[in-house]
Amino acid sequence: MSRTYVGMPAFPRAAAVSAGDTTLRANLRTATHTIRAKRAEAVAELDDWDRLRAAGAAVKDRTLRHLDHYLLQLEENVTRAGGTVHWAADAAEANRIVTGLVQATGESEVVKVKSMVTQEIGLNDALERAGIRAYETDLAELIVQLGDDLPSHILVPAIHRGRSEIRDIFREHMADWGRPAPEGLTDRPADLAEAARLHLREKFLRAKVAVSGANFMVAETGTLVVVESEGNGRMCLTLPDTLISVVGIEKTVPTWRDLEIYLQLLPRSSTAERMNPYTSTWTGTTADDGPRAFHLVLLDNGRTDTLADQVGRQALRCIRCSACLNVCPVYERAGGHAYGSPYPGPIGAILTPQLRGLTSPLEESLPFASSLCGACYEVCPVAIDIPDVLVHLRERVVQGGETTIRGTRTVIKPAKGHTMERAMMRTTGWVLDHPAALRRGQRLAARARRALPRRLPGPGRAWSDTRDLPEVPPESFRDWWERTRGGDA
Amino acid sequence: MTAAHGAGPGPGSRTSHPSRERILGRIRRALADVPSYERPADHPVPRDYLRTHGSRTPAESVDLLADNLSDYRATVHRTDTAGLPALLAELLARRGTRSVAVPPGLPGGWLTDAAVEPVVDSPSLSAGALDAVDSVVTGCALAIAETGTVILDGGPDQGRRRITLVPDHHVCVVRVADQVVDSVPQALERLSPARPLTWISGPSATSDIELDRVEGVHGPRTLEVVLLVEDDR
Numbered sequence: 001m002s003r004t005y006v007g008m009p010a011f012p013r014a015a016a017v018s019a020g021d022t023t024l025r026a027n028l029r030t031a032t033h034t035i036r037a038k039r040a041e042a043v044a045e046l047d048d049w050d051r052l053r054a055a056g057a058a059v060k061d062r063t064l065r066h067l068d069h070y071l072l073q074l075e076e077n078v079t080r081a082g083g084t085v086h087w088a089a090d091a092a093e094a095n096r097i098v099t100g101l102v103q104a105t106g107e108s109e110v111v112k113v114k115s116m117v118t119q120e121i122g123l124n125d126a127l128e129r130a131g132i133r134a135y136e137t138d139l140a141e142l143i144v145q146l147g148d149d150l151p152s153h154i155l156v157p158a159i160h161r162g163r164s165e166i167r168d169i170f171r172e173h174m175a176d177w178g179r180p181a182p183e184g185l186t187d188r189p190a191d192l193a194e195a196a197r198l199h200l201r202e203k204f205l206r207a208k209v210a211v212s213g214a215n216f217m218v219a220e221t222g223t224l225v226v227v228e229s230e231g232n233g234r235m236c237l238t239l240p241d242t243l244i245s246v247v248g249i250e251k252t253v254p255t256w257r258d259l260e261i262y263l264q265l266l267p268r269s270s271t272a273e274r275m276n277p278y279t280s281t282w283t284g285t286t287a288d289d290g291p292r293a294f295h296l297v298l299l300d301n302g303r304t305d306t307l308a309d310q311v312g313r314q315a316l317r318c319i320r321c322s323a324c325l326n327v328c329p330v331y332e333r334a335g336g337h338a339y340g341s342p343y344p345g346p347i348g349a350i351l352t353p354q355l356r357g358l359t360s361p362l363e364e365s366l367p368f369a370s371s372l373c374g375a376c377y378e379v380c381p382v383a384i385d386i387p388d389v390l391v392h393l394r395e396r397v398v399q400g401g402e403t404t405i406r407g408t409r410t411v412i413k414p415a416k417g418h419t420m421e422r423a424m425m426r427t428t429g430w431v432l433d434h435p436a437a438l439r440r441g442q443r444l445a446a447r448a449r450r451a452l453p454r455r456l457p458g459p460g461r462a463w464s465d466t467r468d469l470p471e472v473p474p475e476s477f478r479d480w481w482e483r484t485r486g487g488d489a
Numbered sequence: 490m491t492a493a494h495g496a497g498p499g500p501g502s503r504t505s506h507p508s509r510e511r512i513l514g515r516i517r518r519a520l521a522d523v524p525s526y527e528r529p530a531d532h533p534v535p536r537d538y539l540r541t542h543g544s545r546t547p548a549e550s551v552d553l554l555a556d557n558l559s560d561y562r563a564t565v566h567r568t569d570t571a572g573l574p575a576l577l578a579e580l581l582a583r584r585g586t587r588s589v590a591v592p593p594g595l596p597g598g599w600l601t602d603a604a605v606e607p608v609v610d611s612p613s614l615s616a617g618a619l620d621a622v623d624s625v626v627t628g629c630a631l632a633i634a635e636t637g638t639v640i641l642d643g644g645p646d647q648g649r650r651r652i653t654l655v656p657d658h659h660v661c662v663v664r665v666a667d668q669v670v671d672s673v674p675q676a677l678e679r680l681s682p683a684r685p686l687t688w689i690s691g692p693s694a695t696s697d698i699e700l701d702r703v704e705g706v707h708g709p710r711t712l713e714v715v716l717l718v719e720d721d722r
Contacts, residue, residue, distance in 0.1 A: 002656045031700040051538040062532040068516045081683075087509040140697035140707060156697050163698055189698040200707065205616050221682040230710025231654065231693040233663050238685075240648040249512070254529065256682045260674040261538070271696050274557060275636035275673075279688035280709060286685050288612040289649040300512045308519035385544075407515040407530045 003150050004122060008340035010365035016333035024335050027162045032326045038272035038469050039323060039379070045274070046264065056261045057383040060317035061217075063252050064307060070219040070252045071298065077222025081284020083294040088246075090301050090406070095126035098211065098244055098296050100131050105242050107208045113226060113236045114138030115213030116320055117248050117299060119151060119342035120355075123211065134211065135177070137232035139196050146173040152336025152344060154322035155270055160335055163187040165346060170195050178203060200232065210236035210291070214247045215319065216262060217296075220255045224296070227276050235326040237280050244292040244412055248299050249314040250307075262319060265381035269321035302355030308404040314386045315350045317382040324376035324386060339366065346376035350389040357405040358397060364415045367393035398422060442476035449474065507629050541671040542635055551665050551716060552636040557637025561691025562704050563712040570720045573662070577626060578602035580660055580713055586623040590614075590652045594645025595626065599662070610648035619655035625709070626660045627653055630686075632669050632714075637691065639663060639714060640676060642684040650687055659709040661689070685702045 008014065016023055043049050061069055075085045088094035102110055110127065112118065112134050122302065124134040124145075136145040143158035144151050147169045151157030158166070167187040174181040179199045212233070216225040224245060226233050237243060253259065267276045285294050303380060307313050325331045325345030336344035340362045341352040349370055353363040367390050376386040398421065400414040414422070431438050445452070451474040456464040475483075505692050546555065555565045568576045580587060582602050589605045601606060608614065608622050628646035629639045639661050641647045653659050663669065680686060693708030704710065 027699070028635070035696075035700045046539075046542060048537075048539040048542070051535065054535055055538055058532070058534040062529055062534055065520060065527070065532055066529040067520070068513050069529055071513070071516075087506055089508040089511050093508060095720070099550065138697070143697070156700055159700065162597065166698060181600055189701065189703040190705065192698060193695055197706055201620070204707070205620060218682065223682045230695045230697075232706065234650065234654050234687065235707055238654065249516075257674075259678060260677045263673050263677075273561070273690070273702075275512070275633070275638045275688065275690035277689065277694045279685040279686075281688075283681065283683055283685070286643070289643055289651075297627050298512070300508075304512060304515035304519050307516060313519075315650055316698065328534075340525050405521065407518070434583050441624035483559060 001220045003148060004125065005150065005340055005342070008362055010361040011334070011338055011340070011366060011369045012342065014338035015330075015369070018335040018338050019333050021335070023162070023165075024160050027160055027170060028332050028335055030162075031159050032332050035272055037328045039269060039326065042268040042272040042274065046268070052261055052264055053381055053383050054159045056265050056319075056381055057314075057317060058204070058467075059258050059261060060250075060382055061314075064250065064313060064316055067249065067252065067307065069104070070254055071249060073219040074217055074222060075253055075298075077220065078284060078294075078296050079222075081222050083222070083284040083296055086295060086297045088301070089298055091121035091299075092441070094121050094246055094299050094301065095123055096295055098123060099126060099130045099132065099413075101231075101242070101244050101295055102127065102209055103130065105209050105253075107132075109133045109135065109203075109207070110209045110211050110244075111135050111137050111203055111207040111236050111240065112140045112141070113210065113212035113228070113233045115246065115340050116154060117213045117246050120210060121246070121299070121301060123246070135200070137200050137203070137236060138228075139193065139230060139232075142200070143169055143195055146170065146177060150337055151342055153325055154320050154343065154345070156322075160337070163189060163192065166192055174199050200235075204232075204235040204239055207236070207240045209242045209244065210240040212236055212243065214244045214245050214251055214260060215266065217247055217252050218254075218259065219252055219257050221283055223256065223281050223290055225259065227263075227282045229271065229277045231278055234278055234280055237282065238290045240291055242293045242295070244295045244297065246299055248301070248303055250303050250318075266319055266321055268325040269319075269379070269381040270315060302357070302406075303409060305357065305404040306351075306354040308409075309354065309392075312350065312354050312389050314384050315347065315354060315389060317384055318347050318351065318383060320347075321381055323379040323381065327375040327379050328370075329373065329375075330371060331417065334369070346370060346386045346390075347384070350384075350386055350393060353393055356410055357403065358393075358415070359405070361417075362444075364397045366390075367397060371399075432468060439476070439478060442478070445472050446474055446476060446479075494509060501638050509659040526551075526595055527552075530569070539672075540644045540674050543635070547665075550669050550671050552578055553671075554637060554663075554669055555716060558691065558714050559637075561637055561694075563637070563691050565714050565716065567716045567718070569642055569718045573715070573717060574598060574600065574602040576715060577660065580602070581605055581624055581626075581663065581714075584624060584711070586658065588624075588654055590619060590622045590625040590648075592627055592644075592648030592652065595628070596646060602668065610652045612649075614652070616651060616655055618715060619651060622656045623654050624658040624660060625656045626662070628662050628664070629668060631662045631676055632711055634669055635669070635672050638676075639689050640680065641687045641689070642680065643686075650685060653687065653689075653706055656672065657709055658711045658713075660691075660713045660715060662715045662717050
């Protein structure tokens with residue numbers, strides 16, 4: 001059984017550990033800084049970038065505001081083209097459907113295209129419980145799978161591993177899963193890629209069933225789109241007899257023409273390329289070319305709950321490019337695992353709490369995993385105002401309020417741990433409204449400044465653990481002003 | 490596991506599924522703020538982005554295509570109708586190719602000069618058999634200059650998707666007179682979504698090791714694009 005996200009600690013605890021890992025920080029720094037500069041270059045080539053971005057946001061908003069309409073259209077067109085559409089309200093149902101479909105083929109192994117959504121629902125573990133082995137075929141997913149690890153980045157799930165770690169994982173674990181690593185494998189990226197090619201080739205050639213996600217689903221034509229680099233996607237989408245695609249309902253776009261926007265926005269934002277090496281599109285099944293059976297599993301799993309929040313629903317525009325991760329100062333230092341879900345970084349901080357609901361200390365902590373610097377919003381190709389949603393979710397955590405969980409409107413209570421903060425904010429508000437009290441307090445603090453602790457005692461400790469308390473000056477501004485009237489003392 | 494989820498495309502598995510109704514119901518409740526009179530097209534989508542980035546003569550577009558293909562490590566060659574068979578023969582010989590996969594509708598004469606054993610694509614050609622083939626030669630449906638992309642749509646001169654995937658060496662011929670467009674928007678309006686499409690921009694690559702691009706994983710590791718200027722007929 002591979003590792004799961006179940007029981008992950010809240011962000012500050014996990015981040016405190018990962019931020020102390022110097023190898024991890026060095027790997028992340030190298031990778032994110034490399035891609036940052038390249039992305040900026042790729043984006044600068046298109047002088048209509050802002051207009052593409054606005055169009056990309058608007059098309060997604062149109063889709064989301066009429067999602068029922070577009071899903072029905074999609075279902076009709078996929079079915080007409082020879083596919084079968086299934087609907088899964090949650091992870092357990094999606095896993096049941098996929099397991100059943102694989103079992104119906106009589107096969108006991110599947111090859112997989114990298115897919116965020118199957119990570120989200122824990123499909124590999126569900127298949128394993130049913131005696132079905134799932135082989136990850138994306139290079140980074142393979143590194144994660146062989147290393148019994150968790151993904152830490154949307155585009156490059158093994159971003160936390162440097163080349164020498166990857167070589168060690170290949171040498172040690174490839175043999176457990178099939179063809180062993182070549183003798184004398186070096187840590188040159190080209191050699192590592194060659195090792196993956198040899199290891200996976202035999203699996204591609206014998207695979208009868210593949211599982212994929214999709215980047216886009218076109219409602220008016222029933223077409224699915226997968227954008228990739230390595231060719232593992234093409235292998236999975238064309239060689240097996242049966243293809244099962246599990247896709248979040250928000251991946252729908254209305255028209256074929258809409259792809260002209262996203263196929264410009266996505267590669268440049270994601271891998272900083274004018275175009276990624278391979279893009280596959282397919283509509284149902286094609287006689288004598290590719291899978292004979294195509295199943296589309298449409299997944300909700302918290303997406304409709306997210307849709308119910310008028311501020312938070314913009315998170316569903318996300319096209320999973322990972323540009324926001326690559327520019328985020330918090331992600332760069334904390335790493336992806338601290339976010340406790342397959343969706344790390346700024347987008348994860350707003351997506352995970354909405355998909356799962358504010359149901360545990362982890363989800364409650366995620367909206368605070370940000371300095372609100374706004375770099376994520378700047379680079380987002382579909383203009384998701386991540387800082388705005390973060391603040392909105394913080395308010396929900398601290399004050400409680402109405403939210404939707406599994407389709408039911410619920411009023412949640414303020415989260416524990418923020419009681420102290422709320423009390424302090426109330427007190428502060430009162431003091432600032434009462435100048436005499438403020439003056440007395442400031443004079444008292446100035447006199448006692450040497451004796452004041454650097455950390456708060458009791459329940460305030462958690463708050464001061466992660467913050468530097470300000471130095472108390474020997475004299476307050478008000479006293480200084482009264483004494484000097486702004487002239488030199 | 491039961492068959493309740495319609496393990497096959499059985500009738501009724503679609504419309505009677507309770508989760509379908511549950512999800513659609515949740516969506517409609519979630520969108521209570523959207524006015525009931527609003528039609529999908531009422532939500533505005535500004536399409537003032539550019540159809541092409543810059544204006545070019547046809548020759549300049551072909552040059553840009555060549556530059557962008559080379560930038561992503563595809564090898565670009567140029568020839569005319571008379572020179573094509575010799576060029577293809579040379580590319581295959583240089584590679585040491587003995588067997589070459591070809592689509593059933595490869596134009597006659599393309600491979601007349603090449604001393605190779607052609608393996609013609611057909612539904613009975615297995616992936617395992619293709620794995621033993623050295624190269625593949627195809628035409629294409631379209632190429633995009635701004636992104637350095639060639640697009641295959643499974644036409645008679647391209648064959649099934651697998652023949653351009655399993656062999657390690659792909660030679661793709663682009664007829665420059667009518668197959669080169671400038672931009673992604675121009676490409677999409679000329680393509681049929683009903684056909685399975687493969688967009689290829691350079692050889693197989695990965696950015697998975699330290700986010701740095703390395704050529705060559707599962708697809709053909711060598712992509713050669715021939716820009717063909719045909720005689721006026």
